[in-house]
Amino acid sequence: MADLAASIKELTKTYKLQSEEVRALRGVTFDVPQGDYVAIMGPSGSGKSTLLNLLGCLDRPTSGSFFLGEDDVAKMDDDGLSTIRATRIGFVFQSYNLIPQLTVEENIEVPLYYQGRLDPSARQRCRELASMVGLGERLGHRPTQLSGGQQQRVAIARSLVNDPYFILADEATGNLDSVTTDEILQLFERLNNEGRTIIMVTHEDEVSAHAKRVIRLRDGLIQTDIQNTDRVTNLKKEAMAKIQDPAKPQMERKV
Amino acid sequence: MFGLRTWILGVKSLLLHPMRSLLTVLGIFIGVASVIWLLAIGEGIGKKAKEQIEGLGADNIIVRSRKPPDEGAGGFSAPKLFGLTRAECDTIESTIETIGSVLRIRELPYKFSYAGNPDVKPIDGRLVGCTEGYAEVTRLEMSGVGRFLKDDIDVNVNVCVLAGELSAYLFPFEDPIGKQIYLPESQDYFRVIGVLKPKNATAAIGGSLDAQDFSRDVYIHIKTMEQRFGDTVIKRGSGSFSAQEFQLSQATLRVKDVRDVPRTANVIKATLFSKEGEPRQDISVIVPYELLEQAATTKFMFMVFMGLIAAISLLVGGIGIMNIMLATVTERTREIGIRRAIGAKRKDIIQQFLIETIALSVVGGATGILGGLLCPAAVDATRFVMEQFAPKILDSLPEIVRETDAVIVPLSIPLAFCISVMVGVIFGIYPAMRAAQMDPIEALRHE
Ligand SMILES: Nc1ncnc2c1ncn2[C@@H]1O[C@H](COP(=O)(O)OP(=O)(O)OP(=O)(O)O)[C@@H](O)[C@H]1O
Ligand SMILES: [Mg+2]
Numbered sequence: 001m002a003d004l005a006a007s008i009k010e011l012t013k014t015y016k017l018q019s020e021e022v023r024a025l026r027g028v029t030f031d032v033p034q035g036d037y038v039a040i041m042g043p044s045g046s047g048k049s050t051l052l053n054l055l056g057c058l059d060r061p062t063s064g065s066f067f068l069g070e071d072d073v074a075k076m077d078d079d080g081l082s083t084i085r086a087t088r089i090g091f092v093f094q095s096y097n098l099i100p101q102l103t104v105e106e107n108i109e110v111p112l113y114y115q116g117r118l119d120p121s122a123r124q125r126c127r128e129l130a131s132m133v134g135l136g137e138r139l140g141h142r143p144t145q146l147s148g149g150q151q152q153r154v155a156i157a158r159s160l161v162n163d164p165y166f167i168l169a170d171e172a173t174g175n176l177d178s179v180t181t182d183e184i185l186q187l188f189e190r191l192n193n194e195g196r197t198i199i200m201v202t203h204e205d206e207v208s209a210h211a212k213r214v215i216r217l218r219d220g221l222i223q224t225d226i227q228n229t230d231r232v233t234n235l236k237k238e239a240m241a242k243i244q245d246p247a248k249p250q251m252e253r254k255v
Numbered sequence: 256m257f258g259l260r261t262w263i264l265g266v267k268s269l270l271l272h273p274m275r276s277l278l279t280v281l282g283i284f285i286g287v288a289s290v291i292w293l294l295a296i297g298e299g300i301g302k303k304a305k306e307q308i309e310g311l312g313a314d315n316i317i318v319r320s321r322k323p324p325d326e327g328a329g330g331f332s333a334p335k336l337f338g339l340t341r342a343e344c345d346t347i348e349s350t351i352e353t354i355g356s357v358l359r360i361r362e363l364p365y366k367f368s369y370a371g372n373p374d375v376k377p378i379d380g381r382l383v384g385c386t387e388g389y390a391e392v393t394r395l396e397m398s399g400v401g402r403f404l405k406d407d408i409d410v411n412v413n414v415c416v417l418a419g420e421l422s423a424y425l426f427p428f429e430d431p432i433g434k435q436i437y438l439p440e441s442q443d444y445f446r447v448i449g450v451l452k453p454k455n456a457t458a459a460i461g462g463s464l465d466a467q468d469f470s471r472d473v474y475i476h477i478k479t480m481e482q483r484f485g486d487t488v489i490k491r492g493s494g495s496f497s498a499q500e501f502q503l504s505q506a507t508l509r510v511k512d513v514r515d516v517p518r519t520a521n522v523i524k525a526t527l528f529s530k531e532g533e534p535r536q537d538i539s540v541i542v543p544y545e546l547l548e549q550a551a552t553t554k555f556m557f558m559v560f561m562g563l564i565a566a567i568s569l570l571v572g573g574i575g576i577m578n579i580m581l582a583t584v585t586e587r588t589r590e591i592g593i594r595r596a597i598g599a600k601r602k603d604i605i606q607q608f609l610i611e612t613i614a615l616s617v618v619g620g621a622t623g624i625l626g627g628l629l630c631p632a633a634v635d636a637t638r639f640v641m642e643q644f645a646p647k648i649l650d651s652l653p654e655i656v657r658e659t660d661a662v663i664v665p666l667s668i669p670l671a672f673c674i675s676v677m678v679g680v681i682f683g684i685y686p687a688m689r690a691a692q693m694d695p696i697e698a699l700r701h702e
Binding site for chain 2: 053056058059078079082083085086087091093097098099100101102110111113114115118158162
């Protein structure tokens, strides 16, 4: 179990409304090994976000178990979940979700702050992360002064700051144009190559094509769970770029 | 973990809406400043009242005669003796051990003029029969040479001491010492042996003692008065005639130890009043010591009342804070969701919003204290402006309003500060809890 980032069994989630119950997840089982790169797909309302919220410890399942390392998250209280989120999970959201009144640097530091680990070396690391995502020069800027792609890169840097078990990305590229999407996906791939586990929800086949594994949900159940043999990687793209017309790089970037 | 960073963050968030924060702070500013102001004014009034009563002497007991309401339906019935008698006074002096000295006073309304200057019209004044101790008890001071009615003066010789103001009226150009003043009603002459410094009137206290105006007094020895004027006073007005008989207007009894005052007062009342303890119509016993205690109670009530008003304004300020914070929490729902998602516990969120309310109220409190400290200066300035531009209005105000100075109660400063912090906590806790109770997923979805 040691090499599993997460392990879920028979996970269900039922939302109770006044008149009816919505069974958003109806028994989902899968393991995520460390270093995996998973894309979760499926039609709207199939339970993708619900699943991601459970994986992100933002919510508790109605039944089933969810192990993060040795801990059964399904049994934790609110403070316990907060601690897990602060220490082991990195979130990247569709709408970036940076805190507007904080600078780039401060935004990256927030998770450490809530763990009380914000010492000088940690701050140094935050700056390094900012440089890694290409924003080393923009540390003092506020989110409103950045483009969408830049904001998303700040969010990625923030998600990495606590050295998480995995990064959860819900439609992380949904608001971005194709060029920027590509940049973000390259960043993900680099992180994955460095050993990070990434789980992302997406609608787009172009995006999921980058993942090592694609899980398709339908009506709260796993429809398919397949390894992506025909994976698009940066290396491949570079190779393709050489074959095709080098004068039209825009075309290739759309994959 | 109320770290510096949390505070900086709180202040930053507040500065995102400077106008809003400013107005909220203003609410607390007014509340805290009014706490200090109202307490300072209350304290000033209390102090003034205390000074006035202390002017009577806390170790004194004053027994005063007063004319009982007329019983006979007009007519010329023989005057009936009323008030404190010399015999009663002697009994009190000789039997009550706690009494140190007794000062006997008799006051008669008279007209005075100066025989040597016919231009000076006779003026209404008060002929006061007393002894040397009177000057000390009523805090009269001699001006220049001359001495008050020394015990060794010959009571068979008509000598007097003049109040400063009266002396200035009768002798505008001359040195009064050695001159004779004339009492046209009884055709008596008195030689002036001394003049007093002018003295302000003492105020009436709790309605039980008339305001004393010393400015038109002529002091003579009480023995002289007894011999010259007797106990019956006949007043001839235009076509009317009245007679009163009384021996003493007042006896001021000095108690040796101030702690014995209440006990002594009871014994005096028991001696003077009937066995049933019913107060006599023609005598009132005034105990400044008791008045002091009463004044302290009154002051306390006053302060509580003032405090209440201040508390209400603080309450309003607090509600202002709460209102703003509830709006802020709603506005920042998404931020709360983000923070929760990336690891903030409920208590972190509570702390964050609580710090903002505390910061608001502490700034309000600190500026409010500064504003409060301006109170005495503001009172002085107001009085000055009134003196310059509306002296009539100022004069028409009661003395206690005219002359009271605001006295900052030192305790009110830490008190006001603590209250403002408390207001921040109390009115901040609900919005903060609301923020913390939000479901992170819902909060993240919030637009
Ligand atoms: N808080 C909630 N209360 C009630 N029902 C909910 C709640 N959240 C989600 N659902 C329901 O659960 C089901 C799954 O929703 P979910 O958001 O997981 O879908 P999704 O796959 O992410 O869809 P999309 O692609 O549109 O984002 C839907 O039918 C939705 O209406
Ligand atoms: Mg969704």
